[in-house]
Amino acid sequence: MPQEENITVSRENQALPNDDRYDAQRIEPRWFERWQDASLYAAERDSTKQKYYVLEMLPYPSGVLHMGHVRNYAIGDALARYMWMNGYNVLHPMGWDSFGLPAENAAISANVPPREWTLRNIANMKAQMKRLGFAYDWSREVTTCLPEYYRWNQWFFLKFYEKGLAYRKKSKVNWCPKCATVLANEQVAGGFCWRHEDTRVEQRDLEQWFLRITNYTEELLRDVEKLGNWPEKVRTMQRNWIGRSEGTLVDFKLDGASDSPDSIITVFTTRVDTIYGATSVQLAPEHPLVARLTKNNDPLRASVEQLIAEQRKAKEVGDIGAIEKHGVNTHRVAVNPYNGERVPIWVANYILMDYGTGAIMSVPAHDERDFEFAKKYGLPTPVVIVPRPDDPEETVVEPALPFTTLQGTLVNSGPFSGLDCEDAIQKMSAYAEEHGFGKATVTFRLKDWGISRQRYWGTPIPMLYCAKDGIVPVPEKDLPVLLPEKVNITLSGGSPLAKVPEFVNATCPKCGGPARRETDTMDTFVDSSWYFYRYTDARNDREPFDKEQAGYWFGERGIDQYIGGVEHAILHLIYSRFWTKFMRDMGMVKNDEPAQRLFTQGMIIKGGAKMSKSLGNVVSPDDMIARYGADSTRMYTLFATAPDRELDWQDEGVEGIQRFLGRVYRFVVRNAANGSHATKETLQATSLQPEARVIQRKLHQTIKRVSDDFQGRWHFNTSIAAIMELVNELYAAEGAIAKDRVPKPLLMEVQRNLVLLLAPFAPYLAHELWEMLGEKGNLLKASWPKYDPALAKEDEIEIPVQVNGKLRCVVVVPAGSSEDTIREVALADEKIKAAVAGKQIVKVIVVAGKLVNVVVR
């Protein structure tokens, strides 16, 4: 029996275990110990190598890693290791997005100070990451809740303030009762809090600090086009979020009022071409004019109050789209500046104050919503757009209403009749501008970023309020404004910091008099907007980071590869793009965009549903590591499906990987000694026995497949499948190996390369086997294998032969055979002869190297 023989051989080598059972729990801790050396993955600037910055999104330290994290980091780690082995100077850091509400909840429910709770979680999760064998440069670890980091949030805030990009204003804000704080627009999903899917967001009026992201709206939108290596989905989501809309502002005058500016109603419309069909002006219930119009009219004011309530409720419920349209006629009249027509002014519950101007013109014939509204109230629907006639002779047809297409022609529109819609929009906008009652304009959905949070566990906003000097920024030299440690946290009664007198009471830096400190803290998305720059110079205590360091690692185009969940497609990724552009304008960085390539991994589900505690289908990484080892766990997340697709978790699948790693382990245990004294030269293909040649070919094909996957589509599931095929081939050749028909140098080469190919996916086992093969040192410094196309080439190929498109047989021809040869061989085949017998061959299609199709009649 071949196995016995090989085991005997391997036992001669002292370095080899006498047990060929793969035991991750024995192997992994040994390497884990050695990998504690902090300098192992430390990145340094090195002008002799090309830099490569690979980054996974930093986690919130909730307590334990979940499988989604493992998948995310397994992708990044495989890539980082691959790039290291290809000679790049790799930066692969990790950190903690560690401010946020859960720490406060823990403080309330478990009576643990947020800082302590957070740091404990970080320690735990960091240990998990290390146990999983992820190769991070921990010397650059960033922890956003520590003053060393958040002081730079404050520094940035002061810079924004200096440049007029941070301002304070009272506004209607989204309030989550559970978070007991304000949410940015981006943090509200369909009327519900993004963290509390069952909690409706309320509308409140509060003084807030805003960052003027809208200064960059156009650029943020334009540069989406530059992000060619971002998923199209994310780019679309960003475009939609920014929500650019071209239209026209048109001033309607209040009839009978003076010419003062406050008697003008400016409406925003994308369809000014339909304005001759306007039958009313509709105001948002909260439009400033409404208050004036209702001043001396109690019944009207009551109706408007009703509309406000309806709208607010709909917003809170989250389906303003489903609100029943409802309005009230103010019995005031506005004048259409194009035709002087007097139209009634209504107030309606479906008009939003925070989009456009909060006022619209209603054109029932050519807008679905206006049509619905007009029908309800029996308003007229005059037609001003008709289908564009293909044939000029054709009589004008009355379109079915509402007729909303842009492919139409204007009628009953004074001097503009006869124009096509798009042309009319241009001309009519220009006309409005000439006559001073309007202009073409662009509106955006994107609003300024409200960053104030009435919470404790966040970055204090470095501002002071002085009775004499008003709003005064904390001087830069006084940073950081430290979060006080002893704070009584509750989820009600506003900002917890407001109840800490030592914090609140300060001195005005201008007049030296008493001042009150701002007690709101910053949105945690501030922390994550620039953390990846901090990694380039994480211990700098003079500035957020050194310009040279950031310049080296970011270059002109930013992070080489950013990897994370698609759930951050809007929030984090739009804020950090904004922050980068601000820093660029400050001269801190050269790149316009934070990341040149973005990859969003798919979700993990189990049993058809998202993993969640309530469903009880959560798979714990710790359990998996205990049962199967870190290598099997992380490798399974790459094997189960392509990394950008949803992953359906199956424990049996992890077992399969463990079994595979066992096969690799056993093969090397049995064969390492066989080749250990052999040279490392590649053998000529012609000198090999057929069994050996099969192995050699498969090896080079596998190297190609795995390398191509790293370079291209990242389908690591197929990379791993390819390596499995190679191993299956090796097992099939065990007989030949026993009979010495596989030369020792080849056996050595195949094992060495197999281990190298495995290193990005199963680093523990790879290191173990590498040593077993008599090699030393960190595998990251070993070179990624190169394949030889000549050795990967097949000598013979199989050509399927079809008759009328149906497979009839497969013939074997030498690789590179001419079409004529292939045709001849195919037609000579007995099965083909039989299938063709008695029929007329119409034509024979030969695709060299692919197939033959004989068409008969």
Next chain:
RNA sequence: GCCGGGAUGGCGGAAUUGGCAGACGCGCUGGACUUAGGAUCCAGUGCCGCAAGGCGUGCAGGUUCGAGUCCUGUUCCCGGCACCA
């Protein structure tokens, strides 16, 4: 409603350009080794059929010598956006 993504064996999934559908893994069946096997190794495994053969990539059409892949229509599932004027 609009914009993305998807639908392939019992299961997870393969199949860069149209060219042997089902790689690889799981599961299952049989065998070997064994005191034992939930270890390991070998073989088989899309469906129907004893076979020859036929049928098969959500559904209905089409283009083509040839379609999982391209075109038209349609259903369902997942994600995002949504009175955005």
